[in-house]
Amino acid sequence: MTLLHRLPVICLFLLISVCPDWWVTTNKSVAQTKSPNIVMILVDDMGYGDAQCYNAESKIPTPNINQLARDGMRFTDAHAPGPLCHMSRYGLMTGRFPFRTDVSLWRKQPLIKANQTTIASLLANNAYVTAMVGKWHLGFEENGYDQPLPGGPVDCGFHSFFGIRASTDIPPYFYIRGNRAVSPPTHHIEARNTEGWSKIQGEFWRAGGIAPGMALKDVLPRFTDEAIDVIERHENKSTEEPLFLYLAYPAPHTPWLPAKQFLGRSGAGMYGEFTMMVDHMIGRVLKALEEADMAEDTLVIFSSDNGPVWYEEDVARFDHDSSGGLRGMKADAWECGHRMPFIVRWPGKVKPGTVNDRLICFTDLMATFGELLGSELSIDAGPDSFSFYKTLIGKSEPDRPTLVIKSGSGAMTARQGPWKLITQLGSGGFSKPSRLKATQEGPAGQLYNLDDDLGELNNLYDQKPDVVARISAELKRIQKNGTSRLRKIQ
Helix, strand or coil: CCHHHHHHHHHHHHHHHHCHHHHHHHHHHHHHCCCCEEEEEEECCCCCCCCCCCCCCCCCCCHHHHHHHHHCEEEEEEECCCCCHHHHHHHHHHCCCHHHCCHHHHHCCCCCCCCCCCHHHHHHCCCCEEEEEEECCCCCCCCCCCCCCCCCHHHCCCCEEEEECCCCCCCCECCEECCEECCCCCEEECCECCCCCCCCCCCCECCEEECCCCCHHHHHHHHHHHHHHHHHHHHHHCCCCCEEEEEECCCCCCCCCCCHHHCCCCCCHHHHHHHHHHHHHHHHHHHHHHHCCCHHHEEEEEEECCCCCCCHHHHHHHCCCCCCCCCCCCCCCCHHHCEEEEEEECCCCCCCCEEECCCEEHHHHHHHHHHHHCCCCCCCCCCCCCCCHHHHCCCCCCCCCCEEEECCCCCEEEEECCEEEECCECCCCCCCCCCECCCCCCCCCEEEECCCCCCCCCCCCCCCHHHHHHHHHHHHHHHHHCCCCCCCCC
């Protein structure tokens, strides 16, 4: 090699000798351009007003969720794409509004089609190690629980899965690893209810099959242990590939089964105690990230899948408003059914202690992850997904366009800016009355200006026919077109 060929190497050696910090700084800069680990923690049936960082008057201590909010960005206008478990999770996974498929078929077949893009497959295709722990609730092909269970997480972009098929009050009850039952549900468990609560609250579960040795009270801590194991195994691999962990807790959904250490510590009864236990488990996972030296390189997302099962009589009894002042409850078209706590922590990227009122939806995670990775979505992927990546890093971007949500009993909701249209009268869900018949003298639906009336008490449907007509036309277009994303002109 001639001196001329050696010159770049010599110059580099001299630069490092004279300024050793240059090499460290440069390498650190390169490292920071790597994709972050992503941990998505989705809890179940937790209300907008349960965490103290969303409701200063909450009777439920939530120190770990509160700390996430202090360390990250707390969204105040974030929405599940549906006010029930399976609806919400379908939209989260696919970036597709759940009204576009028959989500009721989850008991019989997978809701996600083969080769359909999911947030997991998007990340896996961009060199992520993808793992899921927890509640799936999007269906399997069930041909006997001693046989493989196709169509679940490991067929939808996850490299590994440990969890359950649905909620811990819907039998059969058994753990799944990969696509096989750890132990088939060959034993039987009797139904249970708790005196002093409604039939779908308390220690409520349905009768059915259960795996030998399985105890429903152990499911929440077991999932935490599994999630921590995923984190520790990833740390030990010393891999350059980032981790995506989707931790889907089946709590504080029923059955409410708080451990002894939480009994009597909440002002909201056994529901509050169980929610405290959920917060504690979240804290264990966050601590595991710290101990694995992964916290600074991890984007953490926390949310709930839909609103709570918490009635007005519960508010009166405990002086605790799980809705945080919103109207309704789980399954409803009203805000409490689908407006969710939503917090993002990303050290060095998301400014700590910030509060953001941008309208976002779970469906938007796919486009957000795509922009984070610099990976443009295909025309069929995430048809109802709009990135809020720039919002996270403190930059301005256009408002999210029309958000469409279908309630538990089929009421369609469309949101544009502050305006919210519900296509029928009544809650559209669990709150009574679910549906009211329109009269000749009265409005046929509901229209609210949420900027002025977040409690949805002043129906402007008849007073703003132009707004009703505009939103109705856009709702029909979105329903007909199969997408709410504008397609590029070829």
